[in-house]
Amino acid sequence: MPEPLLNLVPRAEAQQTMKDFKSDQEVRWCPGCGDYAVLAAVQGFMPELGLAKENIVFVSGIGCSSRFPYYMNTYGMHSIHGRAPAIATGLATSRRDLSVWVVTGDGDALSIGGNHLIHALRRNVNLKILLFNNRIYGLTKGQYSPTSEVGKITKSTPMGSLDAPFNPVSLALGAEASFVARTVDSDRKHLTEVLRQAAQHNGTALVEIYQNCNIFNDGAFEVLKDKDQAREAVIRLEHGQPIRFGAENEKGVVRDQATGDLQVVTVTPENESRILVHDAHGASPTTAFALSRLADPDTLHQTPIGVFRSVDRPVYDTLMADQLETAVEQQGKGDLSRLLAGNDTWTVVG
Numbered sequence: 639m640p641e642p643l644l645n646l647v648p649r650a651e652a653q654q655t656m657k658d659f660k661s662d663q664e665v666r667w668c669p670g671c672g673d674y675a676v677l678a679a680v681q682g683f684m685p686e687l688g689l690a691k692e693n694i695v696f697v698s699g700i701g702c703s704s705r706f707p708y709y710m711n712t713y714g715m716h717s718i719h720g721r722a723p724a725i726a727t728g729l730a731t732s733r734r735d736l737s738v739w740v741v742t743g744d745g746d747a748l749s750i751g752g753n754h755l756i757h758a759l760r761r762n763v764n765l766k767i768l769l770f771n772n773r774i775y776g777l778t779k780g781q782y783s784p785t786s787e788v789g790k791i792t793k794s795t796p797m798g799s800l801d802a803p804f805n806p807v808s809l810a811l812g813a814e815a816s817f818v819a820r821t822v823d824s825d826r827k828h829l830t831e832v833l834r835q836a837a838q839h840n841g842t843a844l845v846e847i848y849q850n851c852n853i854f855n856d857g858a859f860e861v862l863k864d865k866d867q868a869r870e871a872v873i874r875l876e877h878g879q880p881i882r883f884g885a886e887n888e889k890g891v892v893r894d895q896a897t898g899d900l901q902v903v904t905v906t907p908e909n910e911s912r913i914l915v916h917d918a919h920g921a922s923p924t925t926a927f928a929l930s931r932l933a934d935p936d937t938l939h940q941t942p943i944g945v946f947r948s949v950d951r952p953v954y955d956t957l958m959a960d961q962l963e964t965a966v967e968q969q970g971k972g973d974l975s976r977l978l979a980g981n982d983t984w985t986v987v988g
Contacts, residue, residue, distance in 0.1 A: 640950060643764050643840045647693050647737050654685035661711040672823035672849035673702060676770065677709055679829045684712075687737070687837055694737045697726040699751060701743035702777045703770040703849070720751025723758035723767065730764050731955045737837070740767040745775050748784040748804050759813040761954040762841040769806055769844060770823075772851040773858050780854035787936050792854075806846045807930040807946055811923045816951040817843035818926065820943045823850060824863055828874075828943065835945055841953045861938050873932065875944030877918040881929075890914070891932070900928040902940055918948045 659681040667673045684694070694712040698704035700719035707714025717725045722740045730738040740758075747755050747769050758765060774792065775781040781794035785806065789798040810818045817839040821832045829847065836843035848859045861871045869885040881891040882905065890905045890913040903909055917925065926946040933941040966972075 640840055642838060643734070643953065643955070644687070644689075644737065644838060646734050648690045648735060650688050650690050654688070654691075656682045656685060658691065659684045659711050661709050663708045665709050666705065667702060668853050670850075670852040671702070672772065672851070673706075673770065675823040675826070676703075676768070676829070676847055676849060677706065679826055680768075680833065681710070682826075683830050683833050683837075686834065689737055693735055694739070695726075695729060696739045696741055697722045697729065698741040699743075699746040700777070701746045701770075701775075702851075703741055703743045703768075704746060706741040720746055720749070721754055722746070723751065723754040723763075723765065726765050727758055727761070727763045727954075731958050734764070734955055734959065738765050740765055742767065742769055743776075743783075744769065744771040744773065744785040744804075744806070745783045748806065748809070752784075756809070756813040759810055759815040759842050759844060762814075762816050762951050763954045764840065764956075765842050766836050766839075767842065767844045769846045770849040771806060771846055772849045772855055773803075774851050774855035776851045776854055789936075803935055805930060805933075805935070806844075808927060810844045810846075811927045811930060811947060814923065814951075815844050815947070816841045816949050817945070818846075818930075818947045819844070819945040820846045820848070820941075822848045822859060822862055822943060825943075832945065835948065839948060841951055859938065862941055862943075871939045871941060873929075873940060873942040875916050875918070875929070875942050875946065877916055877945065877948075879916055880913045881916050881942075882913060891929070900925075900932060902932070916944075918945045920947075921949060923947055 691712050696707040696710050696712060696714040698706050698716055699722040704716060707716055722742055726738050726740045771785050773783060773785045775783050780792055782790050782792040782799045784804045786799050786803055788802060791798055807818055807820055817836060819832045821829045832845055836845050850859060861867045873883045883889050888905055889902055891900050892903050892912045892914060894901050929942050929946055
């Protein structure tokens with residue numbers, strides 16, 4: 639296995655606690671917002687990494703979630719709408735001694751920032767992207783977003799949204815992302831485990847976090863949070879384990895022998911051997927993509943959560959560093975002032 643790139647980041651000199659990662663800024667989200675739960679989970683998880691706070695950076699775009707860097711006692715940047723992945727790419731490639739995290743939302747990442755997101759994913763830059771998905775525009779007071787379900791009644795769609803929503807996990811897998819996961823804001827244990835795996839991954843890790851906006855889209859994920867409903871609605875993915883769920887673990891995922899698609903069946907002695915065993919490390923994203931399509935986009939029934947894909951791919955930062963090193967070996971370090979004052983110039987006359 640390749641050496642963890644996290645080893646390039648300097649270690650903290652002393653034991654850290656959650657308190658060390660809390661800034662002195664007043665947290666200004668609406669009371670009850672799911673962002674509080676995610677913030678607490680990240681602050682509580684960061685000491686596990688044992689990294690120097692000065693070498694951790696959170697970069698955000700625009701939106702409710704994008705206030706995140708203010709509340710982390712690390713370096714951070716509240717950047718331009720949709721451009722956080724681009725800014726973070728420059729930072730990660732030029733400073734490999736940093737642990738760089740991107741915090742974004744469904745609007746910021748998938749609307750104005752869609753291009754920047756998919757190119758960061760395909761390049762496999764060493765970034766950890768937390769995509770808060772509340773299926774609504776919260777900061778601008780309740781318009782439909784790229785993940786809102788068809789027919790969604792909002793201030794900007796009074797007769798119902800006509801747009802087919804993006805599935806962020808499917809989108810990431812289609813962009814050849816090397817690590818893709820989904821979790822839920824209120825499931826602290828699951829969220830922390832997903833963050834743990836994302837942090838250790840070499841390359842881009844995209845984590846979609848279902849996050850409740852209790853003001854403009856309250857209860858959007860209740861079926862996944864209510865204990866009784868979740869037994870039937872949530873499919874927990876664990877690498878190497880059969881994909882089964884249900885109140886009595888009576889349901890499973892199999893591959894349709896005629897079409898190759900995945901489908902949910904009631905497990906019987908006759909079909910138990912056909913139950914799919916989850917392989918997050920499979921080279922092809924085909925099965926992971928099929929799993930991402932199981933959820934009903936309207937009701938969210940049969941929603942898989944966990945790590946869909948985690949594979950090793952060449953990391954853009956490493957490739958760039960190697961290329962620069964080769965260039966210096968072949969041509970020397972170069973001189974910027976000579977380049978600027980060289981012969982290859984243009985003269986513009988009126």
